[in-house]
Amino acid sequence: MTWHVAEEDLRAYAQGELAPPLLWSADTHLVACARCRAVLAEVGDPVGLDAGWERLDAELDAPRPRLFESLLLRLGVADHTARLLAATPVLRRSWLGAVAAVLVMSVAAAHTTQATAAPTLFLALAPLLPLAGVALSYGPALDPTYEMAVVAPVHGFRLLMIRTVAVLVAGLGLNGLATLALPGFGLHALAWLLPALALTATGLALTARLGPVLAPSLVGGAWVALLLAARAQGAGTLVPFTAAGQGVAAAVAALAGGLLFLVRDRFDRFQGSAV
Ligand SMILES: [Zn+2]
Structure with missing residues (x-):
């Protein structure tokens, strides 16, 4: 792996200010790169990152039409x-x-x-x-x-x-x-x-x-x-x-x-x- 996310981009990422397509690249890269995750943990404001995950959790756990989901499951999805x-x-x-x-x-x-x-x-x-x-x-x-x-x-x-x-x-x-x-x-x-x-x-x-x-x-x-x-x-x-x-x-x-x-x-x- 030769490419890494720039430190200033990681700072922006942690604050939720990084815009696509850099955001997409950073997201994908962070999943695979421990080194950048470590840098992120250093430079990042963990509150912003946690807030992102919390928002995602809340969205996924939000009550939504279960009917639709179970219908899809029944259809073999x-x-x-x-x-x-x-x-x-x-x-x-x-x-x-x-x-x-x-x-x-x-x-x-x-x-x-x-x-x-x-x-x-x-x-x-x-x-x-x-x-x-x-x-x-x-x-x-x-x-x-x-x-x-x-x-x-x-x-x-x-x-x-x-x-x-x-x-x-x-x-x-x-x-x-x-x-x-x-x-x-x-x-x-x-x-x-x-x-x-x-x-x-x-x-x-x-x-x-x-x-x-x-x-x-x-x-x-x-x-x-x-x-x-x-x-x-x-x-x-x-x-x-x-x-x-x-x-x-x-x-x-x-x-x-x-x-x-x-x-x-x-x-x-x-x-x-x-x-
Ligand atoms: Zn990296």
Whole structure:
């Protein structure tokens, strides 16, 4: 081992002031390096460090829907994976509540404008929700299990996939329920599904290069720009929700999925670059 955490970084780390990606490197490195742990113990303010662990303990021990966790266990999910999922912040009630509210509003809007061929606002918003959920589930700012994730030897990519699948299932499930509330539109109301998969996969694939904030923002912005451009072209069903648009969405989803698989190592290096 040739690299060690600089002493000033360890001081900042102990005070909880070290920012990613240095924080991730330090976290990962400290697990494996006794020498740096010793330096940390010397320079560090142990209160700050203890506070970090206490915060993590409190988060993990906080009462949360046991139902969800035991359901996952019953489905055959390994118990540490179930724990990570149950503590995923976007799966908490606040996020699900916000998603449900947006869906209810857009469904209501669709019902009041029955004149058009498709529930445009609902179709426009629905693909953004899984993208936002996955983006929010990846990053230290919102994630109480983040510290556990860097301390525990869970592969960055594996963790990302576990989170993504969980958030996608929750998001797509809610979107699906909203679709059931729009029976008048028939299959038209399902036209959000392929765009949702395309946006989420593209956002994740770009995250490896652009980071967890810029990538989903760009993808979301591009989606909105595309819809506005399609709307400017004329009335009727917007291009992304036509048969051709759906085919393009499926192709983009498949391409981005393949790209994501190719760059999967980057997510591990994200966390393990210093070891
Ligand atoms: Zn070291």
